[in-house]
Amino acid sequence: MILVTGGAGYIGSHTCVELIESGYDVLVLDNLSNSSRESLHRVERLTGHKVSFVEGDVRNGDILNVLFDTHDIDAVIHFAGLKAVGESCECPIFYYENNIECTLKLVQAMQDHNVKNLVFSSSATVYGDPQKLPLTEDMPLSATNPYGRSKLIIEEMLRDLPRADELTHSDNPWSVALLRYFNPVGAHKSGQIGEDPNGIPNNLMPFISQTAIGKRDCLSVFGGDYNTCDGTGVRDYIHVVDLAKGHVKAVQRLLSEQGLDGVQAFNLGTGxxxxxxxxxxxxxxCNHVDVPYQISDRRPGDVAACYADVSRAQTELGWKAELGLADMVKDSWRWQSRNPEGYRVIG
Known part of the structure; x- marks a missing residue:
């Protein structure tokens, strides 16, 4: 069984679909602070399989202990955490407290129950302001905002675990895949699950689709004076289904006979x-709709351009992105047009 923290969220729900379709049993722990139980009902309908669900916070050690005591968990995918760059600049303590504490609680429970296979939801923000592109996993790490810094701190924290195994001569050492996401977009091709953020979106695609459907009057494009092809920020956008499949590949590698030594990082993007x-x-x-937009000031913590070298994931995990820009925008619009008010009304 795979424990998925934050599994009712955008990336988590898509990953649950791919895990189930790959033959895994899934147990989701989510406090529903930025997600909905409806997403998991839809995962169940899409896959025809039950998703075991516990509503709770990863920072609650008692809940974690019960889950590990009562389920045969082979590996954990850790999505739970706060993720908005702008909000993190306004509320840094909130981000450090939430993201770091929940990971500490999780790995403590995992260690106590001798479950040491972990896939961590990291981010390309750990590369800071890139001095060279494309980004490779061995480049220097830094952060330009508290969100990215929380991910960077957690990465360093996780690297200490196998070092401790060496000192204690553990017969079950830690095996951790750090998946550094670039910019997830899109939705499941069925239009049944997709991104449904609380309030004003922080990510580009839901803002575009909500503007196209009339929920927002105008899209704000943050920064029109970057040193890029058209002055706007450049990112490595990856379809969420491709991203979800990357998690399955990471789990398969962790649980394979070959395994994964210590803590290893992998970029997940298109390149x-x-x-x-x-x-x-x-x-x-592609969707024959209008998207009114205006150029606004840059957001604090944003960089001009960021895209990945993804050859390591292809070589080590046997994964690469397969869905292109047309799939991203069409699937996003299918989700938005079929679910104009999101899960919270439909559910």
Whole structure:
């Protein structure tokens, strides 16, 4: 069984689908602070399989101990955490307290129950302001905002676990895959699960789709004076289904006879960048809708361009992104147009 913390969320729910379709039993722990139980009902309908669900906070050690005591857990995928760059700049203590504490509680419970296979939801923000592109996993790490810094601190914290195993001569050493996401977009091709953020979206795609459907009057494009092809920020956008499949590949590697030694990082992206305006124009052209936008000031903590070298994931995990820009925008619009008010009304 695979324990998925934050499994009712956007990436988590898509990963649950891919895990189940790959033959795994799934147990989800989620406090539903930025997600909905409805997403897991839809996962069950899509897959025809039951998802075991516990509502609770990863920071609650008692809940974690009960889960590990009562379920035969082979590995953990850790999604739970706060993820908005702008909010992290306004509320840094909140981000450090939440993201770091929940990971500490989780790995403590895992160690106490001798479950040491972990896939951690990291981020390309750990590369800071890139001095060279594309980004490779061995490049220097830093952060330009508290969200990214919380991920970086957790990565370093996790690296200490196998070091401790060496000192204690553990016969079951830690095996950790750090998956550094670039920019997840899109939705399941069924239109049944997708991104449903609370309040004003922090990510580009839901803001585009909510503007296209009339829920937002205008898209704010943060920064039009970057040193990029059209002055707007360039990112490595990856379809969420491809990203979810990357987690399955990581779990398979952790649980394989070959295993994964210690803590290893993998970039999950497409390997090329797309500007904000390129994404907007693709959305308009592929879906035949209008997306009014205006150029706004840059957001604190944002960088001009960021995209990945993904060869390591392909070589070590046997994974690569397969879905392109047209899939991203079409699947996003299918989700938005079929679920204009999101899970919270439908559910």
């Amino acid at each position: 090329h960048g797309i500007s904000v305006l390129e994404m907007v124009n693709a959305f308009k052209d």
